[in-house]
Each structure stands twice: as C-alpha cells, then as structure tokens.
Amino acid sequence: xxxxxxxxxxxxxxxxxxxxxxxxxxxxxxxxxxxxxxxxxxxxxxxxxxxxxxxxxxxxxxxxxxxxxxxxxxxxxxxxxxxxxxxxxxxxxxxxxxxxxxxxxxxxxxxxxxxxxxxxxxxxxxxxxxxxxxxxxxxxxxxxxxxxxxxxxxxxxxxxxxxxxxxxxxxxxxxxxxxxxxxxxxxxxxxxxxxxxxxxxxxxxxxxxxxxxxxxxxxxxxxxxxxxxxxxxxxxxxxxxxxxxxxxxxxxxxxxxxxxxxxxxxxxxxxxxxxxxxxxxxxxxxxxxxxxxxxxxxxxxxxxxxxxxxxxxxxxxxxxxxxxxxxxxxxxxxxxxxxxxxxxxxxxxxxxxxxxxxxxxxxxxxxxxxxxxxxxxxxxxxxxxxxxxxxxxxxxxxxxxxxxxxxxxxxxxxxxxxxxxxxxxxxxxxxxxxxxxxxxxxxxxxxxxxxxxxxxxxxxxxxxxxxxxxxxxxxxxxxxxxxxxxxxxxxxxxxxxxxxxxxxxxxxxxxxxxxxxxxxxxxxxxxxxxxxxxxxxxxxxxxxxxxxxxxxxxxxxxxxxxxxxxxxxxxxxxxxxxxxxxxxxxxxxxxxxxxxxxxxxxxxxxxxxxxxxxxxxxxxxxxxxxxxxxxxxxxxxxxxxxxxxxxxxxxxxxxxxxxxxxxxxxxxxxxxxxxxxxxxxxxxxxxxxxxxxxxxxxxxxxxxxxxxxxxxxxxxxxxxxxxxxxxxxxxxxxxxxxxxxxxxxxxxxxxxxxxxxxxxxxxxxxxxxxxxxxxxxxxxxxxxxxxxxxxxxxxxxxxxx
Numbered sequence: 001x002x003x004x005x006x007x008x009x010x011x012x013x014x015x016x017x018x019x020x021x022x023x024x025x026x027x028x029x030x031x032x033x034x035x036x037x038x039x040x041x042x043x044x045x046x047x048x049x050x051x052x053x054x055x056x057x058x059x060x061x062x063x064x065x066x067x068x069x070x071x072x073x074x075x076x077x078x079x080x081x082x083x084x085x086x087x088x089x090x091x092x093x094x095x096x097x098x099x100x101x102x103x104x105x106x107x108x109x110x111x112x113x114x115x116x117x118x119x120x121x122x123x124x125x126x127x128x129x130x131x132x133x134x135x136x137x138x139x140x141x142x143x144x145x146x147x148x149x150x151x152x153x154x155x156x157x158x159x160x161x162x163x164x165x166x167x168x169x170x171x172x173x174x175x176x177x178x179x180x181x182x183x184x185x186x187x188x189x190x191x192x193x194x195x196x197x198x199x200x201x202x203x204x205x206x207x208x209x210x211x212x213x214x215x216x217x218x219x220x221x222x223x224x225x226x227x228x229x230x231x232x233x234x235x236x237x238x239x240x241x242x243x244x245x246x247x248x249x250x251x252x253x254x255x256x257x258x259x260x261x262x263x264x265x266x267x268x269x270x271x272x273x274x275x276x277x278x279x280x281x282x283x284x285x286x287x288x289x290x291x292x293x294x295x296x297x298x299x300x301x302x303x304x305x306x307x308x309x310x311x312x313x314x315x316x317x318x319x320x321x322x323x324x325x326x327x328x329x330x331x332x333x334x335x336x337x338x339x340x341x342x343x344x345x346x347x348x349x350x351x352x353x354x355x356x357x358x359x360x361x362x363x364x365x366x367x368x369x370x371x372x373x374x375x376x377x378x379x380x381x382x383x384x385x386x387x388x389x390x391x392x393x394x395x396x397x398x399x400x401x402x403x404x405x406x407x408x409x410x411x412x413x414x415x416x417x418x419x420x421x422x423x424x425x426x427x428x429x430x431x432x433x434x435x436x437x438x439x440x441x442x443x444x445x446x447x448x449x450x451x452x453x454x455x456x457x458x459x460x461x462x463x464x465x466x467x468x469x470x471x472x473x474x475x476x477x478x479x480x481x482x483x484x485x486x487x488x489x490x491x492x493x494x495x496x497x498x499x500x501x502x503x504x505x506x507x508x509x510x511x512x513x514x515x516x517x518x519x520x521x522x523x524x525x526x527x528x529x530x531x532x533x534x535x536x537x538x539x540x541x542x543x544x545x546x547x548x549x550x551x552x553x554x555x556x557x558x559x560x561x562x563x564x565x566x567x568x569x570x571x572x573x574x575x576x577x578x579x580x581x582x583x584x585x586x587x588x589x590x591x592x593x594x595x596x597x598x599x600x601x602x603x604x605x606x607x608x609x610x611x612x613x614x615x616x617x618x619x620x621x622x623x624x625x626x627x628x629x630x631x632x633x634x635x636x637x638x639x640x641x642x643x644x645x646x647x648x649x650x651x652x653x654x655x656x657x658x659x660x661x662x663x664x665x666x667x668x669x670x671x672x673x674x675x676x677x678x679x680x681x682x683x684x685x686x687x688x689x690x691x692x693x694x695x696x697x698x699x700x701x702x703x704x705x706x707x708x709x710x711x712x713x714x715x716x717x718x719x720x721x722x723x724x725x726x727x728x729x730x731x732x733x734x735x736x737x738x739x740x741x742x743x744x745x746x747x748x749x750x751x752x753x754x755x756x757x758x759x760x761x762x763x764x765x766x767x768x769x770x771x772x773x774x775x776x777x778x779x780x781x782x783x784x785x786x787x788x789x790x791x792x793x794x795x796x797x798x799x800x801x
Contacts, residue, residue, distance in 0.1 A: 039168040040080035046167065046176075047072050047160050049201040050183065051152070057192030058124045062148045071153045072160065079164035090730065099161075107154055117151025128191045159183075180206065292401075293328040293336040293579065295564055296540025296549075309404060309583055309602040310394040316598055317587040319440055322610065322622045323393060323404035327422045328579035329474060331568060333481055333545045336579040339473055344420020347469045352458050358417035361466055362424070365619040366410040366435070368459045369442045372449045387441045393432045396601075400426045404582055407622065409436035421466075443618060450509050450617040463617065467576075470614045474576035481545050482568065484552055489572035492522065499574045509616040516615060519573045523566050524625050531565075532556045533627040559609040559626040566611040566625040576614040580622070584608045584629070707786055713777040717770040720785045724748075724792055731796050739767040752795035755788075763788065 051068055054060070082088065088095060107114060119140040126139055159179065166176040184202070187194075194202070311321060328336025348357035373387060393404050403415060403424040411434070416425040437445075477486070493499065498515055507515070534556035540546055547568050550561045563579055570577035583606050590598040608629070612620045703709070706723040708716030721739070728747055729735060737743030745760040766785065770777050 036084040043167045044076035053194040053198040056198045057194040060124045075160040083169035113147045113150040116147040120148045295546040306604045307396045308398040312392040312599045314390040321585040323583045325402040325582035338419040338422045341420045365408045408442045409434040470576040562625045563609040563611045581609045713782040714770045716782045
C-alpha cells in the first residue's frame with residue numbers, strides 16, 4: 001500500500017514538472033463547479049437581457065411571452081453542462097451533431113407554427129420601421145396567440161449555444177461581441193429603442209462579459225467585481241441626474257440630433273434594398289425632404305447628398321426651375337394645412353371649365369400663355385419657333401406622395417389634384433414629362449396683353465373667377481395669435497398706402513402688380529435685415545406660434561421659417577399667398593447631354609420651401625425670400641447690399657463652426673456616415689485579414705509551444721514530451737502512465753512499430769535527465785526527440801487501440 005502511494009506521488013511529481021497546467025484533483029473539481037454555476041448564471045442573464053431588449057425595442061406583445069423565461073433557463077442550463085462537463089471533451093463534436101439534427105427535426109415538425117410566429121414578430125418590427133422611417137411596408141396581419149413563442153424559442157436556442165461557447169467553454173469576449181453587436185446593431189437600424197432599464201441591463205452584461213474575458217486573474221470574480229462597482233456608481237448617478245432629465249440643453253441636443261439624423265440618413269440608401277423592395281422610404285422620413293406642411297417638428301434640417309429627382313430639359317435653362325410638391329393654405333400656428341376641396345368644387349361649379357376643373361385650373365397659365373403667343377405671332381404662327389419647353393422629372397428617392405411639377409406646365413388627364421387646386425398627387429410611374437413655359441417668357445407674353453389690350457375671353461374670365469377664389473381663401477389669417485405681426489404689417493400698410501386707390505376705383509391689373517412688387521421688396525428686406533439663415537434650429541415648443549417665434553424671438557431659421565413668415569406677411573398686406581414645399585434646380589446645376597438636352601440631378605439639399613403669390617392676370621408666381629436664394633428676384637441695388645452683407649455673415653458662421661466642438665464632431669460623424677458603405681467594406685476586409693493573420697499567429701505560437709522553439713534543449717525536450725502525451729491521451733492512454741514506470745514507452749510501442757526497445761530506453765533516460773538530471777541536453781537529442789514526435793504522429797493517425 002505504501003509502495004503504491006509513493007509511486008503515485010512520483011507520478012504526480014512528474015506531471016507537475018512536465019505539465020505547468022497541473023492542478024490538484026480536489027481543488028480542480030471545486031473550481032469547475034463554481035465556474036459552471038457562475039457561467040450558467042451569466043449565460044442565463046445575458047440571453048434574458050438580450051431577449052427582453054428586443055421585446056421592449058419593438059413593443060412586442062403576446063400573453064405567452066413569459067414562457068421564454070423557463071425556456072431560456074433550460075437552454076442555459078443545458079449548454080452550461082454541455083460545455084463545462086469534461087467527460088464530453090472527446091465526444092462533444094458528436095453531441096453537437098446530434099443537437100443540430102434534433103434541432104432541425106423539431107423545426108421541421110413545427111415549421112408552420114414557427115412561420116406564423118415569424119410573421120407575427122415581423123409585423124411588430126415592420127410597424128416600428130414604418131413609424132421611424134415613414135416607410136410603407138405592408139404588414140402580414142398575423143395575430144394568432146402562442147405561435148410567437150414557438151418562433152422565439154428556436155431562435156433563442158442557437159443564440160444561447162453560441163453565447164455559451166464564449167461564456168462557458170472559453171471566456172472569449174470577441175466571440176460574445178461578434179454575436180451581441182450584430183443583433184443590437186440590427187435592432188437599432190430597424191428603429192428599435194429598448195427601454196432605459198433594458199439598455200442599462202444590456203450595458204452591464206457587456207461590461208461583465210468584457211471584464212471577465214480580459215481578466216488575467218479569476219475571470220468571473222473580476223467580472224462580478226467590475227459589475228458591482230458599475231452598479232454602485234451608476235445607481236446614485238442616475239438618482240442625481242433624474243431631476244435634470246427634463247432640462248433642455250440646446251447645444252447637446254443639437255449635436256446629438258444632428259449625429260442621429262446623419263446616421264439615419266446613411267442607412268437610408270440600402271434599407272429598401274435589403275427589404276426586397278417592400279420598404280420604400282422617402283426623404284422626409286429622415287429630414288431634408290418634402291414634408292406635409294408641419295412646422296418646427298424637428299431640431300433643424302440636415303443633408304447627406306441622397307439623390308431625390310432627376311430633371312431633364314430640352315432647352316437650356318435660363319432661370320431656376322421650381323418644382324412644386326406640397327401646397328399649404330390654412331395656417332394653424334404650427335403647420336400649413338391644404339385647402340378644402342369642397343370650397344374649390346363649389347366655386348368651380350359656376351366657372352366655364354372643360355372637363356375636370358382641377359386639371360383645367362392647373363393648365364390655365366399654360367393655355368393662356370400659348371393663346372397669346374399665337375396671337376402675337378399672327379398669321380406666321382406656323383413659321384415662328386414656339387417658346388414651349390419640355391421638362392422630364394424622374395423621381396429617384398423623393399416623397400412619392402407628390403408629383404413635382406414646374407410652373408406654367410400642362411398636365412394631361414391622368415393626373416389627380418388634391419384639395420381642388422392643391423398639390424398634384426404622386427403617380428405609379430417614376431417619370432413625368434411636362435410641356436411648359438419658362439416663367440420669364442410666360443410673364444413677358446402675358447404682361448404684353450395685360451397692359452392696355454383687350455383681355456376678354458373665356459380663358460381670361462376663368463382666370464378672374466379663380467383670382468377671386470384665391471382672394472377669398474388665400475388671404476386667411478388666424479383670428480387669434482400673430483398679434484405683433486398684425487400690428488407691424490398694419491403700420492407698414494398704412495404708411496405706404498398699400499391697398500388704397502387714389503380715385504377710389506378698382507385698381508387695374510398693372511397697378512396691382514406694381515404694388516405687389518413694392519410689397520415683395522418690403523417683405524424680403526424685412527426678413528433679410530432682421531433674421532439670419534440657420535439650419536440648426538430648435539423644435540417648436542407646445543403653445544408657441546411658429547411665425548411669431550421666428551420673427552420676434554429666435555430670428556434664425558432656414559427656408560421653412562422664411563417662407564412661412566413671408567406667406568403670412570403677404571396675406572396681411574392683402575396679397576393672396578400660399579406656402580409651397582418642393583425642389584429647386586438652379587440653372588448652373590444643369591449639364592449638357594450628348595443629345596443636346598440638359599440634365600440636373602437634385603439631391604436632398606435641393607429640397608426647398610418658398611412662398612407663391614397670385615399675380616393678377618399672371619397666376620401663381622414663386623417669391624424667394626430665403627437668404628442666398630432671393631437674388632434672382634431682386635434688383636441690382638438690393639443685390640449689392642446683400643452681397644456686401646452675406647460674406648460677413650458667412651465668415652462669422654464659419655468661424656463659429658470652426659471653434660465649435662460639437663460642429664466639428666458632427667462634421668466627422670457626417671463624413672463617416674456618408675462613407676458608411678465603403679467603411680463597412682473596408683472593415684470587412686480588415687476583419688478578414690486580421691482573422692487570417694490571427695489564425696496564422698496562433699498556429700505558429702502553438703507550433704513553437706509544442707516543440708519548444710526558442711527554448712533551451714532541456715525545456716524543448718520536456719515540451720515535446722508533453723505534446724506526445726497529449727496525443728497519446730486522445731488515443732486512450734491513461735494519465736497515470738509515466739516515463740518513469742515505462743507506461744508511456746509501452747503505449748508508444750503499441751502504436752508505433754518503428755519504435756524499438758532501444759528507442760524506448762533512450763527516451764526514458766532523456767526525459768528523466770531533462771527533468772531531474774544535471775547533465776545538459778544536447779541539440780542533437782532535441783532534434784532526435786522532435787523526429788520521434790513526428791513518427792509517433794504519423795503512426796497513431798487513424799489508429800485505435
């Protein structure tokens with residue numbers, strides 16, 4: 001008995017010397033049990049937090065979702081045992097294959113219910129996508145209870161298995177993040193926003209896993225210590241910061257909102273592609289596009305260069321092309337609502353219009369211009385060249401609710417007009433072709449007949465009737481509110497005697513046009529003098545009036561602010577005006593094509609808002625009041641004054657932006673998000689290269705460790721012997737076998753026929769000398785040991801005991 005115990009101690013001593021990873025058996029079992037328990041708890045918590053975050057992010061509701069908790073518990077328990085039990089080390093691959101086969105069989109049997117659960121979950125996800133991105137994805141409409149759990153459980157099973165590989169089997173934080181990060185990223189891209197508590201739990205889980213995986217000491221102890229420290233710090237901080245949660249910090253809000261919008265815009269171009277065409281987004285869903293007349297609903301407006309429209313003109317553009325989209329009539333204090341179609345139809349019932357009165361009124365400027373153009377040409381009309389142009393508008397990514405129509409254009413009967421004389425509804429086709437006149441040509445032709453010539457006729461009678469309609473509904477001013485603006489406009493109107501005739505008779509159209517021009521100059525000068533251009537604006541607070549807040553409080557804004565204020569000012573001066581949102585194409589943007597046409601691609605920053613006023617005899621005319629855009633409509637004196645002032649403002653804005661940390665951060669974020677696709681490709685290539693390089697380094701390090709490369713010959717011999725023992729252990733050699741008692745030598749002989757008795761004696765002496773002897777091991781002996789290892793590897797390959 002004593003002899004056997006002494007022999008066992010010698011064996012343990014040899015193992016201790018030859019294997020630096022030796023741990024006493026009793027301590028090893030105790031450590032394994034504690035690690036398995038902690039691993040199970042962490043795995044259960046990580047999967048539970050992930051599932052809870054997804055459910056919270058998309059507001060998923062089902063009365064049986066509580067069944068996920070016991071399911072996650074059982075999955076975590078199973079995989080903790082599967083990865084931690086060392087008895088499965090040599091059979092784990094077969095167990096894994098069995099699990100895969102069983103999993104596929106269960107999915108096959110329950111495929112109908114799993115599919116139904118997928119559709120139910122997809123409805124919640126698509127609803128959130130439509131809400132966040134203003135998409136139009138059609139829901140599946142699957143609402144049967146119970147199937148959602150049948151879908152979630154098969155999804156969570158492999159997720160638990162993958163996370164268990166990085167939590168239980170080996171604490172590898174890179175493997176864990178490679179699973180968690182894509183899931184969380186996809187959740188955020190789809191518009192999912194988990195509750196604050198779930199986000200907190202998710203952050204704490206990642207902190208725990210990262211700390212445990214990076215610790216060189218006891219992993220779970222370090223991870224739990226870091227988690228406890230984080231909780232101790234975060235909970236009091238949360239309690240302290242709660243009173244400040246409702247306090248607005250404009251600088252921080254602006255910066256974060258701009259970065260958030262830029263990130264959303266960077267996703268905008270490829271989200272429809274990965275949805276298989278089911279998700280059709282529009283620019284207004286991420287700011288920078290054509291909205292529906294709402295005012296001050298976002299913190300500023302931001303652009304990233306998304307293509308919106310493609311405009312092609314047969315003639316070389318001689319002016320800025322304005323393409324009308326949304327048209328607002330009724331001002332509510334925080335929006336411009338479209339006009340009532342009933343009012344238009346009641347008025348149009350007595351007009352002399354052919355066919356659809358809505359289309360007829362839209363075509364009226366074009367028809368009257370063409371009529372007078374032919375009148376001026378006389379009998380040689382067939383020999384003279386007409387001023388009619390042809391413009392093609394192709395909708396690339398603009399808001400599909402509208403058809404974007406140039407001024408003085410002709411529409412055929414396929415188009416539908418919303419709200420009587422409002423916006424032209426969007427069409428199923430992407431390309432629209434319009435015959436139209438340039439605004440300057442139409443104005444010249446119509447003014448030549450307005451001033452002093454006979455203006456009788458059906459077309460002109462209809463124009464007068466429609467003019468009276470506009471004077472009724474497009475001069476509307478709210479009874480309450482805008483008190484400061486009403487007072488200012490009343491004083492200016494009285495001072496300049498606008499709307500007053502010297503004889504008391506009705507003013508002729510040309511006189512009205514001259515007065516409108518004076519009013520236009522006043523409005524433009526007033527806005528440019530007292531207000532500045534700024535895209536980074538704050539949201540409109542509840543109870544505030546958008547126009548008055550802009551004119552008298554903030555005094556800064558972009559085209560939406562200037563156009564809204566100008567619309568109300570024109571109305572108070574007695575000029576029919578409407579609020580218009582669409583796109584502008586400066587003539588410099590057009591480039592000549594090979595077929596002698598001219599094309600411009602309008603991006604999201606070409607989305608614009610302006611005011612249009614109804615000029616007697618001419619019809620609706622755009623008026624530009626936004627700084628930097630209004631030069632087309634001003635005389636030389638105004639242009640000089642503005643050119644003297646704008647560079648100074650631009651310089652000030654540039655200097656402020658350069659010294660602004662938040663602005664610098666936003667520009668960096670904008671560059672990254674603008675090149676997101678290229679960055680993702682580069683990251684994928686770098687990850688692949690790092691994977692290949694890391695694998696090569698790991699293989700090389702393992703090779704050096706096996707053969708003791710770089711070590712002295714004695715240590716190299718011991719390393720090679722450890723490697724030989726690991727090979728033989730896999731073939732069934734008992735771990736009690738040692739070189740001292742000859743057990744290892746006998747086992748090698750059974751597998752390696754070329755291994756002679758002389759080789760066995762030499763190996764036994766060499767191992768003992770390398771471990772205990774004082775004589776040095778030579779380089780020749782190291783090479784012999786390495787060659788022997790290779791022979792043993794070749795011999796045992798494919799053999800079984």
